[in-house]
Amino acid sequence: MAIPNIRIPTRQLFIDGDWREPVKKNRLPIINPATEETIGYIPAATAEDVDIAVKAARRALRRDDWGSTTGAQRAKYLRAIAAKVQERRPELATLETIDNGKPWFEAASDIDDVVACFEYYADLAEALDSKKKTEVKLHLDSFKSHVLREPLGVVGLITPWNYPLLMTTWKVAPALAAGCAAVLKPSELASITSLELGEICREVGLPPGALNILTGLGHEAGSPLVSHPDVDKIAFTGSGPTGVKIMTAAAQLVKPVTLELGGKSPIVVFDDIHDLDIAVEWTLFGCFWTNGQICSATSRLILQDTIAPKFLDRLLEWTKNIKISDPLEEDCKLGPVISRGQYEKVLKFISTAKSEGATILYGGDRPQHLKKGYYVQPTIITDVDTSMEIWKEEVFGPVLCVKTFKTEEEAIELANDTKYGLGSAIMSKDLERCERFTKAFQSGIVWINCSQPCFWQPPWGGKKRSGFGRELGEWSLENYLNIKQVTQYATPDEPWAFYKSPSKL
Numbered sequence: 001m002a003i004p005n006i007r008i009p010t011r012q013l014f015i016d017g018d019w020r021e022p023v024k025k026n027r028l029p030i031i032n033p034a035t036e037e038t039i040g041y042i043p044a045a046t047a048e049d050v051d052i053a054v055k056a057a058r059r060a061l062r063r064d065d066w067g068s069t070t071g072a073q074r075a076k077y078l079r080a081i082a083a084k085v086q087e088r089r090p091e092l093a094t095l096e097t098i099d100n101g102k103p104w105f106e107a108a109s110d111i112d113d114v115v116a117c118f119e120y121y122a123d124l125a126e127a128l129d130s131k132k133k134t135e136v137k138l139h140l141d142s143f144k145s146h147v148l149r150e151p152l153g154v155v156g157l158i159t160p161w162n163y164p165l166l167m168t169t170w171k172v173a174p175a176l177a178a179g180c181a182a183v184l185k186p187s188e189l190a191s192i193t194s195l196e197l198g199e200i201c202r203e204v205g206l207p208p209g210a211l212n213i214l215t216g217l218g219h220e221a222g223s224p225l226v227s228h229p230d231v232d233k234i235a236f237t238g239s240g241p242t243g244v245k246i247m248t249a250a251a252q253l254v255k256p257v258t259l260e261l262g263g264k265s266p267i268v269v270f271d272d273i274h275d276l277d278i279a280v281e282w283t284l285f286g287c288f289w290t291n292g293q294i295c296s297a298t299s300r301l302i303l304q305d306t307i308a309p310k311f312l313d314r315l316l317e318w319t320k321n322i323k324i325s326d327p328l329e330e331d332c333k334l335g336p337v338i339s340r341g342q343y344e345k346v347l348k349f350i351s352t353a354k355s356e357g358a359t360i361l362y363g364g365d366r367p368q369h370l371k372k373g374y375y376v377q378p379t380i381i382t383d384v385d386t387s388m389e390i391w392k393e394e395v396f397g398p399v400l401c402v403k404t405f406k407t408e409e410e411a412i413e414l415a416n417d418t419k420y421g422l423g424s425a426i427m428s429k430d431l432e433r434c435e436r437f438t439k440a441f442q443s444g445i446v447w448i449n450c451s452q453p454c455f456w457q458p459p460w461g462g463k464k465r466s467g468f469g470r471e472l473g474e475w476s477l478e479n480y481l482n483i484k485q486v487t488q489y490a491t492p493d494e495p496w497a498f499y500k501s502p503s504k505l
């Protein structure tokens with residue numbers, strides 16, 4: 001594919017409907033992981049900017065042009081945003097590719113999901129109008145009660161780098177649909193397209209302050225957002241350790257949080273699969289898609305011993321066939337990981353696995369034909385023991401570890417042998433067996449005869465240390481709504497008669 005001649009827009013922070021230089025005037029480099037070059041700069045917000053943005057968001061809620069909108073009015077903004085994103089699809093996909101390193105066609109398909117997601121939450125915003133007020137039946141006639149579903153308030157949205165604009169959208173679209181005002185803090189490692197969302201909001205005339213976008217470092221911009229007393233909720237996707245920090249800080253203010261913290265998801269493959277090659281391809285896709293940087297990556301292959309030699313042979317052949325290249329090249333299927341830090345971290349996981357006695361069946365290093373860029377070969381690790389780091393910890397890179405099993409019981413035990421609980425996959429022709437596994441898997445998502453397909457209508461989220469709360473679908477809207485009970489005394493002319501009335505003279 002010819003590389004589009006792309007200009008990276010120079011942006012400021014998006015606050016109160018316009019671009020605004022950070023108070024401390026700092027900027028951070030944008031690094032293209034495929035070339036290791038600095039290709040531009042993003043503004044670096046600090047606590048001062050967070051405070052300005054939170055005040056702008058609060059003002060938006062008090063103003064009629066945002067705070068008094070109906071769901072149908074907000075739906076118009078969401079659809080206008082979707083249309084502009086659609087219009088800019090090739091450019092946004094390219095920006096995302098040079099910022100994040102994912103293959104261009106994957107980035108373009110993420111942009112399609114962004115469009116669909118804004119449109120979907122536009123529909124839900126409209127539907128909300130008829131569900132805003134619900135009667136609640138009481139057992140007494142002297143009282144009436146109803147429930148209001150109203151915007152939660154000012155929400156802080158903190159997002160990761162693996163699906164930059166899509167993870168932003170998973171939070172921004174439902175938050176705006178619900179009528180909240182939001183302050184978004186995208187990852188400093190891939191912020192370009194989230195800043196472009198600011199420009200799109202400006203173009204469609206989204207009321208000032210309804211969405212504010214602060215790029216910057218986690219400890220400088222994310223942390224003050226979490227601790228800000230006038231932020232009503234934090235929705236976060238990212239690493240476990242950062243999730244713990246966020247939950248700890250939010251607890252000081254009894255601030256609700258939803259956390260999506262990744263995992264070490266299993267894919268269990270039985271010998272009664274429909275087709276060897278189909279199962280092999282899903283296994284690869286489940287772990288190596290998005291350059292292996294998916295929170296739900298099925299990075300532990302749990303393989304029935306009767307099929308193991310044949311399956312691994314074929315897995316190797318398919319893996320060797322994966323095109324690793326600059327992600328802007330046509331047919332690229334594996335680009336670089338996001339940053340030098342991530343590259344070193346992934347290689348360290350591989351060398352620790354080796355030193356702990358595992359076998360690197362394939363990969364384990366930089367591809368020889370790529371001298372620059374944070375590339376790691378797709379890597380398959382066997383002879384894995386459940387005490388090894390590679391079995392237990394999230395790598396967030398193209399690394400698959402393999403363990404074999406004999407019985408169903410053993411497979412379930414291995415699948416659930418993790419502190420995480422985001423996704424699980426099973427490959428088998430026997431649908432009753434799939435049903436048993438669906439029940440037994442300790443996770444928020446189950447894939448049957450596939451791994452990773454992700455749609456905006458069903459809920460997304462985990463259990464155990466993968467976090468809590470659900471994004472996507474109608475479940476996400478609930479994250480941004482306050483449920484208010486309203487109870488009315490229906491016989492106000494009659495005394496309540498709880499206390500003895502003082503005698504009247």
Ligand SMILES: NC(=O)C1=CN([C@@H]2O[C@H](COP(=O)(O)OP(=O)(O)OC[C@H]3O[C@@H](n4cnc5c(N)ncnc54)[C@H](O)[C@@H]3O)[C@@H](O)[C@H]2O)C=CC1
Pocket residue numbers: 158159160161162185186187188189216217218219221222223226237238239240242243245246260261262263294295342345394395396
């Ligand atoms: N579950 C997932 O989807 C993701 C998991 N990860 C994992 O996390 C590891 C580290 O990657 P990072 O980019 O450093 O992830 P991270 O969890 O530190 O960053 C995610 C977001 O949180 C912000 N952040 C960082 N510290 C913060 C704090 N104290 N308060 C508020 N916000 C804060 C970051 O600026 C970013 O916007 C990766 O190696 C990978 O294993 C990374 C990205 C996504």
Ligand SMILES: NCCCC(=O)O
Pocket residue numbers: 162163237293294295296452454
């Ligand atoms: N396919 C979407 C995965 C989202 C995530 O990695 O957080």
Ligand code: NA
Pocket residue numbers: 030031032033098099100189190
């Ligand atoms: Na980048």
